[in-house]
Amino acid sequence: MVEKIPIDLLIDNGTVVTIDKERRVIRNGAVAIKKNKIKEVGKARLLKAKYSAKRVYDAKNKLIMPGLINSHLHFYHHMHRGLSPETLNGLGWSDFVHRRVATVVDPQDEIWGGLGTLLETLKTGVTTFLEAGSYNLAETIEGVAKIGMRGLMGRRSFDHVSQGHDMLVDSTQKCLAANEAFMKDYQDGVGLVKPCIVLVGMGRCSDTLYRKSKEMADDYGTVLHMHQANMLENIQEAMALHGERPVEHLYNIGVLGSNVVMVHMVHVNQKEIGMLAKSKANVVHCPNTAMKLSYGMAAFGRFTEMSQAGVNVAIGTDASDCSNFNDMVRLIYLAAVTPKDYRYDPAAGSAEKALEMATINGAIALNMQKEIGSLEAGKKADVAIFDMHRPDWVPLYNELQNLVYSAQGNSCESVIIDGNFVMEKRKVLTIDEEEVVDRVQFQAKKMLKKTKIPIYSEWKWS
Ligand SMILES: [Zn+2]
Incomplete structure (x- = not known):
C-alpha cells in the first residue's frame, strides 16, 4: 500500500470554484493544504486517497472559493x-x-x-x-x-x-x-x-x-x-x-x-x-x-x-x-x-x-496574482467557505448563480488566510468581535461630541 502524503488540512467534499486558468468548478471537490499553501485541488475521492490530513473540514453542502479580494476600502x-x-x-x-x-x-x-x-x-x-x-x-x-x-x-x-x-x-x-x-x-x-x-x-x-x-x-x-x-x-x-x-x-x-x-x-x-x-x-x-x-x-x-x-x-x-x-x-x-x-x-x-x-x-x-486570487497548487491558502444549506441558497442548481444573485454575505461560514482559520463557523478567532463593535460605538460617541453633527433626516425625530 502506498503511504499517504501528510498535510495539515483537507477541505473535503464541497463545490470548489477554482478560478484557475481553465476556470474549473469541481463538485464533490476538495482542497489539500500544507502549512500556508495549497498542495492540490481536485475531486475529493482522489485527494482523500492521496493525503492524510491532520484535520478534515467537512464541506458537504458548502462552496469553497478563493478568498475574496476587496480592492478598495478605507479605515x-x-x-x-x-x-x-x-x-x-x-x-x-x-x-x-x-x-x-x-x-x-x-x-x-x-x-x-x-x-x-x-x-x-x-x-x-x-x-x-x-x-x-x-x-x-x-x-x-x-x-x-x-x-x-x-x-x-x-x-x-x-x-x-x-x-x-x-x-x-x-x-x-x-x-x-x-x-x-x-x-x-x-x-x-x-x-x-x-x-x-x-x-x-x-x-x-x-x-x-x-x-x-x-x-x-x-x-x-x-x-x-x-x-x-x-x-x-x-x-x-x-x-x-x-x-x-x-x-x-x-x-x-x-x-x-x-x-x-x-x-x-x-x-x-x-x-x-x-x-x-x-x-x-x-x-x-x-x-x-x-x-x-x-x-x-x-x-x-x-x-x-x-x-x-x-x-x-x-x-x-x-x-x-x-x-x-x-x-x-x-x-x-x-x-x-x-x-x-x-x-x-x-x-x-x-x-x-x-x-x-x-x-x-x-x-x-494588488500585484499578488502569483500568490492569491485562485485555488491552485502552490498558491497561498486563502479560502472562503460558504454554507449553501440555507434559505437564500436553495433551490440549488447552479452554485455561481446563487452566490452572485441570491446569497447573503453572512452565508460565509469560514475563512482561512495563509493556512489559518481566521473565522470558523462564523466565529472570528483572531480578535474579539464584541470588543470591536463596542469600541466602534464608543469612538462614535466621542466623534459626535467633537463634531456636533446633527441627524440629517426627512423625518421628525425625538
Ligand atoms: Zn475611496
Whole structure:
C-alpha cells in the first residue's frame, strides 16, 4: 500500500470554484493544504486517497472559493458612517466629511474604524484588502494587522487644493517624505499587512507628486493607489488645467503602469480605455459608491468596454461613509447586475465576470496574482467557505448563480488566510468581535461630541 502524503488540512467534499486558468468548478471537490499553501485541488475521492490530513473540514453542502479580494476600502471613514446628509454629491460629500469629521480623527478612530471595516468585510469572505489612506500610520498598521488579514495600506496624501478642497492638504515634500518613511519603516509589514503608496488623486495632486510617487512605487516594488475620474467635475477641471482628460494626462506624463491602481474611473472615454490597456494600469470599480454619490455610472460608466479591451477591472466596497457597506457579496451582485441594466443588454454582466473581479482581477491589481486570487497548487491558502444549506441558497442548481444573485454575505461560514482559520463557523478567532463593535460605538460617541453633527433626516425625530 502506498503511504499517504501528510498535510495539515483537507477541505473535503464541497463545490470548489477554482478560478484557475481553465476556470474549473469541481463538485464533490476538495482542497489539500500544507502549512500556508495549497498542495492540490481536485475531486475529493482522489485527494482523500492521496493525503492524510491532520484535520478534515467537512464541506458537504458548502462552496469553497478563493478568498475574496476587496480592492478598495478605507479605515477611518468607517467612523463617519451615517453622519453626512445623503443629498450631497461626490464633491459635497468629500468636503463635508473632511471638513467636519476627518480633521478630528485620532489614532483610536483609525485603529477601531479599520478593524470595524475589516471585520465586516472578512465576515463576507474577504481575505485580502487594499486600503486607501490613513494618517496615524504606525498605530494603524500595528492595530489592524491583529485581525490576520492580508492587505496593503498607506498614507492619505495630496498636495494640491482642488475645487475648494483644502482640508488636510500637505506640501509635495511632506507627502513624499512621509510615504517614503512608511515604506522604509514597514518594508516587511506587520503580520500580513504591508505598506503601499496612496494618493488621494483626482485633481488633488500635482504632476510632481504623481511622477515621484510612481517612481517610489517602482523602487519599492509596491502599488500606487489613487482615485480618478469619479465625476464630471474632475474631467472639467483637468481639461481647464491641462487641456487633457485625467487618465489621458496621467498617461502622457508617464504615471500609468501595471503597479497603478485607479479607483472609480466612471468618466473614461474610449481613447483613455486604450491608454489603460496599453499601460496595463488597473481599475477598481465601486458600483455602490457610484450609485449612492450620483457619479453617473449608468450614463457614463464603461466598465464592460474596459474589460473587453483587456483592462484589468477589480472591485472594492470603498468608504463606509459613502458606499455604505463592506459586504463583498452584496458588491459582487451590483458588479454583475448594473451593466445588464445600463447597457440594456443582459449579456453585459455575468456571475462569472463579477466573481473574477472579486478574486483573480483583485490579485492582479494588488500585484499578488502569483500568490492569491485562485485555488491552485502552490498558491497561498486563502479560502472562503460558504454554507449553501440555507434559505437564500436553495433551490440549488447552479452554485455561481446563487452566490452572485441570491446569497447573503453572512452565508460565509469560514475563512482561512495563509493556512489559518481566521473565522470558523462564523466565529472570528483572531480578535474579539464584541470588543470591536463596542469600541466602534464608543469612538462614535466621542466623534459626535467633537463634531456636533446633527441627524440629517426627512423625518421628525425625538
Ligand atoms: Zn475611496
